[in-house]
Amino acid sequence: xxxxxxxxxxxxxxxxxxxxxxxxxxxxxxxxxxxxxxxxxxxxxxxxxxxxxxxxxxxxxxxxxxxxxxxxxxxxxxxxxxxxxxxxxxxxxxxxxxxxxxxxxxxxxxxxxxxxxxxxxxxxxxxxxxxxxxxxxxxxxxxxxxxxxxxxxxxxxxxxxxxxxx
Amino acid sequence: xxxxxxxxxxxxxxxxxxxxxxxxxxxxxxxxxxxxxxxxxxxxxxxxxxxxxxxxxxxxxxxxxxxxxxxxxxxxxxxxxxxxxxxxxxxxxxxxxxxxxxxxxxxxxxxxxxxxxxxxxxxxxxxxxxxxxxxxxxxxxxxxxxxxxxxxxxxxxxxxxxxxxxxxxxxxxxxxxxxxxxxxxxxxxxxxxxxxxxxxxxxxx
Numbered sequence: 161x162x163x164x165x166x167x168x169x170x171x172x173x174x175x176x177x178x179x180x181x182x183x184x185x186x187x188x189x190x191x192x193x194x195x196x197x198x199x200x201x202x203x204x205x206x207x208x209x210x211x212x213x214x215x216x217x218x219x220x221x222x223x224x225x226x227x228x229x230x231x232x233x234x235x236x237x238x239x240x241x242x243x244x245x246x247x248x249x250x251x252x253x254x255x256x257x258x259x260x261x262x263x264x265x266x267x268x269x270x271x272x273x274x275x276x277x278x279x280x281x282x283x284x285x286x287x288x289x290x291x292x293x294x295x296x297x298x299x300x301x302x303x304x305x306x307x308x309x310x311x312x313x314x315x316x317x318x319x320x321x322x323x324x325x326x
Numbered sequence: 327x328x329x330x331x332x333x334x335x336x337x338x339x340x341x342x343x344x345x346x347x348x349x350x351x352x353x354x355x356x357x358x359x360x361x362x363x364x365x366x367x368x369x370x371x372x373x374x375x376x377x378x379x380x381x382x383x384x385x386x387x388x389x390x391x392x393x394x395x396x397x398x399x400x401x402x403x404x405x406x407x408x409x410x411x412x413x414x415x416x417x418x419x420x421x422x423x424x425x426x427x428x429x430x431x432x433x434x435x436x437x438x439x440x441x442x443x444x445x446x447x448x449x450x451x452x453x454x455x456x457x458x459x460x461x462x463x464x465x466x467x468x469x470x471x472x473x474x475x476x477x478x479x480x481x482x483x484x485x486x487x488x489x490x491x492x493x494x495x496x497x498x499x500x501x502x503x504x505x506x507x508x509x510x511x512x513x514x515x516x517x518x519x520x521x522x523x524x525x526x527x528x529x530x531x
Binding site for chain 2: 214250
């Protein structure tokens with residue numbers, strides 16, 4: 161992810177008043193994750209397992225925070241347990257930010273499997289998602305997702321692909 | 327030592343505004359029996375009790391947050407002890423009721439039955455104030471001290487299996503409890519939690 165896209169994510173998170181970000185490092189988000197970690201306007205919460213991050217965000221939400229979680233594409237598979245048994249069952253809002261590795265054009269053999277897991281899992285978990293492929297759409301997509309995640313009390317996912325990841 | 331006796335001791339030391347997060351299984355019913363309160367969050371499934379309490383403690387640093395976890399529940403996301411130590415929230419207390427069994431689904435042993443030492447793991451993660459209690463006297467003394475501490479504490483209570491009678495179980499809807507708890511936080515902290523809206527940004531003028 162280049163500087164322009166990283167900056168757009170930071171602007172979007174701030175415009176949507178996101179104030180706590182849990183994350184597990186991802187190559188696609190490297191720059192923006194380091195920026196968030198160094199920015200005191202966010203409570204930065206590194207985790208060792210994406211499922212733990214989902215639980216932390218649920219607690220933070222119940223304490224009045226506006227949380228987001230930034231995790232690798234593979235991490236969505238790890239996070240499915242609390243997303244199903246907590247967020248889905250309890251109607252917990254959460255903004256998920258995931259680089260859509262394995263999308264068509266991301267021509268790397270090890271990423272192929274995520275083309276066949278990511279969107280079906282989100283659909284099965286009843287998590288609406290938006291595929292964001294243009295840098296100019298990032299900020300608005302984050303603001304819309306945060307508005308809907310609280311209004312619906314349901315997680316919303318943004319999948320970043322195309323020029324946003326290059 | 328029975329968990330219910332430990333919870334009665336804990337309830338005698340908790341303040342009215344202490345936020346208490348419980349795991350799933352028998353603990354929420356026992357805790358509800360000794361301390362019914364809008365400040366309780368009940369019923370977090372495997373691996374989620376301590377992470378949720380951690381997130382709550384980060385969001386509300388001026389409120390004491392007590393996690394009532396279990397050995398099986400904690401073991402699924404054992405790394406949450408490592409993650410808690412990034413911030414080491416001084417307002418968080420993690421109490422683990424360790425009966426060395428997955429009691430609710432039938433009683434098969436957990437890893438602690440084979441010698442896994444949760445106190446040493448917590449210390450290894452960086453929670454220096456980590457303790458073991460094997461008798462109700464030890465538990466009472468250590469939980470009182472833990473609540474009085476001004477730093478992150480971890481307490482393992484070695485308990486027998488067994489719980490209160492089913493007739494004493496409360497009728498609980500955990501999602502409904504979410505709204506009760508959120509309204510309590512909104513009221514006592516004077517801040518929005520649910521952030522529901524009546525108009526869409528698409529139609530707002």
